[in-house]
Amino acid sequence: MEGKTISDLMINEEIRDREVRVIGSAGQQIGIMSAREALALAEEEGLDLVKIAPTAQPPVCRIVDYGKYKYEQVRKEKEARKKQKVTEVKEIRLSPNIDTNDLNTKMNAARKFLTKGDRVKITLRFRGREMAHMNTSKHILDDFAQSLADIAVVEKPPKVEGRTMTMFLTEKRKNA
Numbered sequence: 001m002e003g004k005t006i007s008d009l010m011i012n013e014e015i016r017d018r019e020v021r022v023i024g025s026a027g028q029q030i031g032i033m034s035a036r037e038a039l040a041l042a043e044e045e046g047l048d049l050v051k052i053a054p055t056a057q058p059p060v061c062r063i064v065d066y067g068k069y070k071y072e073q074v075r076k077e078k079e080a081r082k083k084q085k086v087t088e089v090k091e092i093r094l095s096p097n098i099d100t101n102d103l104n105t106k107m108n109a110a111r112k113f114l115t116k117g118d119r120v121k122i123t124l125r126f127r128g129r130e131m132a133h134m135n136t137s138k139h140i141l142d143d144f145a146q147s148l149a150d151i152a153v154v155e156k157p158p159k160v161e162g163r164t165m166t167m168f169l170t171e172k173r174k175n176a
Contacts, residue, residue, distance in 0.1 A: 020032070042063045050062050087118055091120075091123055115151065
């Protein structure tokens, strides 16, 4: 079932294989038989024949109530998605002539994002005459990273792209 979505599963008449391995409604192995025989067996029980392992030799089919099976699979997928951690990239914008207090405020915001487990993109934007002094403003990003060094590491060092200089920070990994 790995990698297959529910809509990819073949049921009943869609199964065209000559022979299939059949698993009963209670989970017991019934054996290898033709797809037609397996379908007749499933209809006898009032259930559906579902191909659950199409790549196996011979393919594995199971006699189940398709609606109930589909519901269970969707629920399992939802549960698996719930356990995944989605990391977001939060952006903090600075300017070359930023004041100390403003910089501290931005650092506190970055600290909050990092402790939540998000990546932080620090962007230093240059406008007009500031473009002439790009290389002297790199220290702002370096200081920013240095002040957050206790909880963060530089993932991507400062890099100039057009009118901006960007740097990525991520939370320090705890040694478990």
